[in-house]
Amino acid sequence: MSASSSVSAGSVSARAISADLLRIDAARETEKITSRLREIVFNQLKRKGAVVGVSGGIDSTVVAFLCARALGKERVLILLMPEADSSPDSLRLGRAVADALGTRPVLEDISPILKGARCYERRDAAIREVVPEYSAGYKSKIVLPNMVEADRYAIFSVVVESPDGKQKKVRLSLNAYLGIVAATNFKQRTRKMIEYYYADLMQYAVAGTPNRLEYDQGFFVKNGDGAADFKPIAHVYKSQVYQLAEYLGVPQEIRNRPSTTDTYSLEQSQEEFYFSLPLEKMDLCLYGKNNGIAAAEIALAADLDEKEIERAYKMIDSKRAVARYLRAAPALIEEVHGL
Amino acid sequence: MPMSNNFASEIRNFIACNFLYGREQIFGDSDSFLNEGIIDSTGVLQLVSFLEETYGITVEDEELHPDNLDSIKNVTAYLARKLSSEEEGNVAELQTTMQGGNA
Numbered sequence: 001m002s003a004s005s006s007v008s009a010g011s012v013s014a015r016a017i018s019a020d021l022l023r024i025d026a027a028r029e030t031e032k033i034t035s036r037l038r039e040i041v042f043n044q045l046k047r048k049g050a051v052v053g054v055s056g057g058i059d060s061t062v063v064a065f066l067c068a069r070a071l072g073k074e075r076v077l078i079l080l081m082p083e084a085d086s087s088p089d090s091l092r093l094g095r096a097v098a099d100a101l102g103t104r105p106v107l108e109d110i111s112p113i114l115k116g117a118r119c120y121e122r123r124d125a126a127i128r129e130v131v132p133e134y135s136a137g138y139k140s141k142i143v144l145p146n147m148v149e150a151d152r153y154a155i156f157s158v159v160v161e162s163p164d165g166k167q168k169k170v171r172l173s174l175n176a177y178l179g180i181v182a183a184t185n186f187k188q189r190t191r192k193m194i195e196y197y198y199a200d201l202m203q204y205a206v207a208g209t210p211n212r213l214e215y216d217q218g219f220f221v222k223n224g225d226g227a228a229d230f231k232p233i234a235h236v237y238k239s240q241v242y243q244l245a246e247y248l249g250v251p252q253e254i255r256n257r258p259s260t261t262d263t264y265s266l267e268q269s270q271e272e273f274y275f276s277l278p279l280e281k282m283d284l285c286l287y288g289k290n291n292g293i294a295a296a297e298i299a300l301a302a303d304l305d306e307k308e309i310e311r312a313y314k315m316i317d318s319k320r321a322v323a324r325y326l327r328a329a330p331a332l333i334e335e336v337h338g339l
Numbered sequence: 340m341p342m343s344n345n346f347a348s349e350i351r352n353f354i355a356c357n358f359l360y361g362r363e364q365i366f367g368d369s370d371s372f373l374n375e376g377i378i379d380s381t382g383v384l385q386l387v388s389f390l391e392e393t394y395g396i397t398v399e400d401e402e403l404h405p406d407n408l409d410s411i412k413n414v415t416a417y418l419a420r421k422l423s424s425e426e427e428g429n430v431a432e433l434q435t436t437m438q439g440g441n442a
Contacts, residue, residue: 151404154380155387171400174384322379 021301022239022287026247029240033232034070040205040230041071047205047229049075051195054105055262056093058254059233060209062241065248066232067207068101077198078105081191083114085265089257096251106198110190119186126179127158130170137163141264142172142180147276147315148308154318161266184263188224205229213238213286217316218323219274226326239283277304277312285312346415353389354411358382368411383408390414396421 041047050067054060067076078101080094091107098105114120127134134140139161145152156177161167172180195206208228210220215234220226233241238259245255259270259279275282281302288298288309295309302309347368358377372378378386386408387398396418407417 145400151406153383153403153405153408155384155403157400172384174381174388177381177384318373318379321376 022237022283024240024243026243029236030066030069030244030247033066037066037070037230037232045205045229047199047203049077049202049204050207050230051077051079051199051202051204052207052209053079053081053191053195053225054094054097056090056097056254057257057259057262058241058245058250059211059214061093061097061250061254062245062248063207063209063232064097064101065250066244068103069248073101073103075204076101076103077202077204078103079191079195079198080105080107081110081194082107083109083187083190084111084120086262087260087267090262093251093254093257097254100249100251108194110187110194113190114186117186117190119183119190123180123183126176126183127160129176129179130158130173131160131168133162134160139265141266141268142177143169143268144274144276148304148311151311154315159266185221185224187263188221188226192224192227199229207232208234210234211238211241212236213275213279213283216286216323217274217319218326219270220326222326237283237287238279276315277302282312285309286316289313289316346418347411349393350411350414350418353386354378357385357389366411368415370411371405371409373405373409386414390418394418394422396425 037050041050049071052060052064052067054064064076064078078094078098080091080098082091095105124134127140140158142156142158144154144156147154155171157169157171158176158180159167159169192206198204199206206227206229208225208231210225210231211233212235214220215231233244236244242255261268261270271278271282277285281304284298284302287293288295288301295306295313298304299306299309304312354372354377366375366377370377372382383403387403390396391398398421402417402421406413408414
């Protein structure tokens with residue numbers, strides 16, 4: 001049973017000061033998801049198993065564990081797809097997931113494909129528009145300002161680190177921002193291409209791994225990690241994913257690992273890239289907004305002031321507006337009948 | 340026509356050409372670009388580039404907030420303040436240079 005179905009908006013005030021608002025019965029939620037997964041994969045999609053791209057992060061790991069529990073470990077293909085900017089931890093932890101499940105993962109280094117598509121070259125050229133000295137040996141990431149502590153726009157800066165370890169932060173121009181994002185999106189789209197290669201080969205379905213916060217707020221690449229045949233935790237808040245992880249026996253190191261994007265060569269947290277707040281606080285804000293809870297009540301639970309919660313509520317709305325395009329199916333001129 | 344009216348019509352024209360795509364959306368000088376769904380944060384970047392390139396100003400990081408950029412009225416007032424402070428800065432710089440030259 002999910003928290004959103006177990007707690008009605010009207011009864012929330014007495015519990016609002018507690019982060020327990022997002023507490024779920026992990027055993028029942030697991031049973032609900034795995035039962036639906038069997039129905040979806042075998043009956044609805046008529047596929048023989050599931051492909052899961054595992055990054056060593058909490059979401060893809062929980063999805064892999066849920067698929068193995070629902071379909072049987074022999075019907076789950078774990079794909080590890082590192083590239084030149086990936087943290088070595090991602091591959092190591094991805095292997096640990098496969099070990100914990102008792103399966104053999106498939107390793108596909110996607111760097112050569114990305115080089116062929118000139119992903120790194122295009123990204124570096126975009127960075128040089130604002131940091132002309134950016135060259136071999138430099139590292140980079142893009143970051144957002146904190147949009148909750150003051151009224152600000154979601155305008156990205158690039159942080160670069162020279163080979164001698166000196167960092168500098170420069171606000172991105174429109175062209176540089178679009179160039180960096182367009183180039184790095186090759187990574188998520190390439191991974192999805194590989195996942196569908198194996199899905200075609202084995203008659204499997206492809207799992208998507210967004211949690212509710214990511215799915216709602218558009219934290220995915222259109223036709224990249226946003227593409228999938230099923231998304232088993234898209235209704236589950238991030239804090240609840242951790243509860244499922246504990247119940248499912250996900251290795252402790254993965255449960256303790258901070259959420260990163262693993263997309264840029266400098267380590268980048270999800271909050272500096274997208275959410276502005278620590279994920280557990282962002283989760284509470286999204287839950288509060290979805291359930292019509294006043295900002296003052298969520299402020300107590302999240303240990304923030306009311307003004308900050310109001311800004312977070314506004315930010316949720318503006319990200320939702322952008323996410324509509326990301327989730328939209330292709331538009332047709334008129335309805336096509338008989339399908 | 341006062342200069343701020345020129346700014347207003349230039350900015351309105353820029354918004355219409357770049358974000359409305361021929362839609363007949365009517366918006367007032369005080370209407371919020373974000374709330375009316377006219378511009379998102381990527382659009383703000385485009386607006387900033389336009390202001391910097393057209394008026395030769397530099398929009399500082401700390402100036403990137405809705406009070407300065409979220410309506411025709413806010414942008415016009417910000418631009419007028421910015422240009423007059425840069426003009427004062429230029430005069431002060433010129434005076435310093437001249438004093439230096441006299442010494």
